[in-house]
Amino acid sequence: MTFACVIMRRGGDARRLADADTLIAALDPYGVADRAAAWHGDGALLVQTQRWNTIESQREGVPAICAATGRVLIGAWRIDNRDALLATLPRASREPIDDAQLILAAHRHWGDACAERIEGDFAFAIYDPARHTLFCARDALGVKPCFVHCSDDLLVVAGTAATFPALRGFDTAPSREWLARYLIGESADPATSAYRHVRKLPPAHRLTIGREGAAEPTRFFAFADTAPPASKRDRAYVNAYRDAFHRAVEARLRSAYPIGVENSGGLDSATIIGHASRVLPGGGADLAGFSLCHMEREASPILDLAMHCGLRDNYVLTRPDYQPSDAQYARAIRVLGHPPEHSLVNLYQPFFERCRSAGIRTLLSGFGGDEIVTAQAEFVPRELVYRRQWRNLVDVLPGNLPMRIARAANQVVGSVRGSVDGKLQGATARFADSLLRREVIEEYGLRGFVAAKADAFRGARTLGEHLLTKPAFATLMTGRLEGCTLMAASYGVDYRWPMLDRALIERFLATPSIDKRHRQWGRFLHRRACEGTIPDAILWKPDKNLGGFPHLSRDRRQTTVDPGHLAPALLELIDEDTLARQQQQLQRAIVDAALWKASAAERHNLRGLHMLDLWLSGDDS
Numbered sequence: 001m002t003f004a005c006v007i008m009r010r011g012g013d014a015r016r017l018a019d020a021d022t023l024i025a026a027l028d029p030y031g032v033a034d035r036a037a038a039w040h041g042d043g044a045l046l047v048q049t050q051r052w053n054t055i056e057s058q059r060e061g062v063p064a065i066c067a068a069t070g071r072v073l074i075g076a077w078r079i080d081n082r083d084a085l086l087a088t089l090p091r092a093s094r095e096p097i098d099d100a101q102l103i104l105a106a107h108r109h110w111g112d113a114c115a116e117r118i119e120g121d122f123a124f125a126i127y128d129p130a131r132h133t134l135f136c137a138r139d140a141l142g143v144k145p146c147f148v149h150c151s152d153d154l155l156v157v158a159g160t161a162a163t164f165p166a167l168r169g170f171d172t173a174p175s176r177e178w179l180a181r182y183l184i185g186e187s188a189d190p191a192t193s194a195y196r197h198v199r200k201l202p203p204a205h206r207l208t209i210g211r212e213g214a215a216e217p218t219r220f221f222a223f224a225d226t227a228p229p230a231s232k233r234d235r236a237y238v239n240a241y242r243d244a245f246h247r248a249v250e251a252r253l254r255s256a257y258p259i260g261v262e263n264s265g266g267l268d269s270a271t272i273i274g275h276a277s278r279v280l281p282g283g284g285a286d287l288a289g290f291s292l293c294h295m296e297r298e299a300s301p302i303l304d305l306a307m308h309c310g311l312r313d314n315y316v317l318t319r320p321d322y323q324p325s326d327a328q329y330a331r332a333i334r335v336l337g338h339p340p341e342h343s344l345v346n347l348y349q350p351f352f353e354r355c356r357s358a359g360i361r362t363l364l365s366g367f368g369g370d371e372i373v374t375a376q377a378e379f380v381p382r383e384l385v386y387r388r389q390w391r392n393l394v395d396v397l398p399g400n401l402p403m404r405i406a407r408a409a410n411q412v413v414g415s416v417r418g419s420v421d422g423k424l425q426g427a428t429a430r431f432a433d434s435l436l437r438r439e440v441i442e443e444y445g446l447r448g449f450v451a452a453k454a455d456a457f458r459g460a461r462t463l464g465e466h467l468l469t470k471p472a473f474a475t476l477m478t479g480r481l482e483g484c485t486l487m488a489a490s491y492g493v494d495y496r497w498p499m500l501d502r503a504l505i506e507r508f509l510a511t512p513s514i515d516k517r518h519r520q521w522g523r524f525l526h527r528r529a530c531e532g533t534i535p536d537a538i539l540w541k542p543d544k545n546l547g548g549f550p551h552l553s554r555d556r557r558q559t560t561v562d563p564g565h566l567a568p569a570l571l572e573l574i575d576e577d578t579l580a581r582q583q584q585q586l587q588r589a590i591v592d593a594a595l596w597k598a599s600a601a602e603r604h605n606l607r608g609l610h611m612l613d614l615w616l617s618g619d620d621s
Contacts, residue, residue: 075124
């Protein structure tokens with residue numbers, strides 16, 4: 001499901017900008033919604049598309065209207081704490097109600113503070129016709145997208161940026177800075193969008209906008225490192241984490257339709273499958289597995305897990321299309337409103353198509369674990385140095401006792417700055433291969449932008465601080481979450497990420513670091529919590545190395561970019577001599593397999609430039 005609302009802040013007919021059918025077509029371009037409708041009032045047009053998933057969703061109003069207040073709700077949501085909300089609300093609101101009415105009841109009872117009480121993935125807007133105000137809120141991780149334009153006269157809030165080109169007379173000029181960042185792979189951002197006049201409501205923020213005046217989003221939640229210092233591991237923390245993990249998985253199994261799950265054979269997806277297959281009525285037979293098997297040693301753990309957990313159906317994509325077609329790019333642009341910021345948005349399209357043909361409306365993914373709850377926790381020794389826990393430092397490091405003592409000494413005399421500067425050099429090296437003009441890099445401070453992300457590491461003193469400030473968690477998830485959520489939805493699939501459950505992350509952050517890594521074992525807390533549910537060969541696999549990508553060098557092709565036909569906005573950004581040189585280098589790599597692996601930068605640059613040109617030229621039909 002997704003949504004859009006157009007509000008004339010100073011009065012007037014919102015239908016001057018778009019009629020309901022036009023907005024519905026932008027929200028649901030491939031016609032997968034079970035229901036779509038609009039609400040129109042004085043100066044406001046609200047549109048909702050809905051894809052049924054739970055039994056309750058089939059009863060929801062579209063848009064939903066509060067009988068007591070007349071407020072109108074649109075959005076995309078999955079509520080995980082229904083029972084807790086119902087138990088807390090006034091008795092009159094406790095009778096069985098659908099999720100939409102539950103959100104309206106929560107807002108009626110707690111006002112804007114309802115956002116922090118709702119657990120799940122959501123982005124919604126509640127319009128109050130009596131006061132001509134709009135309240136918006138977005139979930140803590142930013143799983144469900146929410147785009148906002150607010151000027152003196154106009155307010156637009158939507159679940160996809162594809163809404164804005166559908167508005168008559170709206171200035172859809174691209175953000176020049178976004179274009180530049182896209183060409184170096186740094187465009188994904190929780191607050192800014194591809195359009196100059198459109199922003200995002202950041203994750204864990206809410207916003208109330210009235211008839212007049214500016215309004216800034218307010219943060220209603222922030223993750224924090226609450227782990228107490230400890231010198232001994234405590235099994236109680238493992239048990240508490242296990243309970244939180246089980247709740248995170250079970251909450252995402254709530255569906256009246258078949259459920260799919262990504263099966264990479266890795267720890268994150270395996271443990272999700274392991275628990276889901278234990279609690280579903282039909283066990284593993286109630287799950288359909290989806291596997292991207294393109295690494296040399298990937299097949300064995302995928303099939304071992306499927307057999308262990310009883311998955312009867314396991315769709316395996318053995319040779320993915322690393323170079324998507326223009327038709328795939330066009331679909332992504334039509335759904336997202338701009339080129340995708342993560343490669344899996346296109347790469348996983350066969351999964352989404354298979355889900356649609358099999359009637360699967362929910363797809364679980366293990367993505368997000370590496371970022372926080374199943375991180376390798378390499379920072380633990382450094383934290384122990386800061387805490388001066390020398391005995392624990394020696395104990396946590398790998399090897400025999402003399403080796404651990406030597407490694408502990410290296411940790412003590414080592415410098416955090418040294419390790420971070422190495423990463424920074426790798427991050428800034430990309431500018432040597434960039435298509436961007438040097439003056440563009442300087443204009444937007446892109447070197448400083450990358451460096452600032454590395455600076456966050458230098459200030460971290462604990463594992464929790466280190467993980468929360470890593471770009472992988474703070475910003476880089478945005479492109480994959482938003483892009484995959486919307487692309488899957490265009491096939492009628494609700495993407496769900498148990499590893500990004502807010503309560504699970506809080507439980508992890510409340511666990512002492514000593515429980516999170518031991519000797520050569522990273523991901524130590526999660527491994528112990530999931531003992532007995534999946535094969536030990538997967539649970540205790542020492543690293544993620546599954547070999548190379550044998551098909552990558554066989555699929556040697558690339559669309560040529562003609563600078564004579566590039567969109568003017570791109571010509572202002574790129575160095576044409578560099579473009580010509582890189583195209584020549586890539587052509588040589590296409591015919592010489594020995595050069596192909598070294599051509600990754602050129603392939604990334606030209607693919608990104610081609611996608612931007614498709615978007616800006618309007619050739620995305």
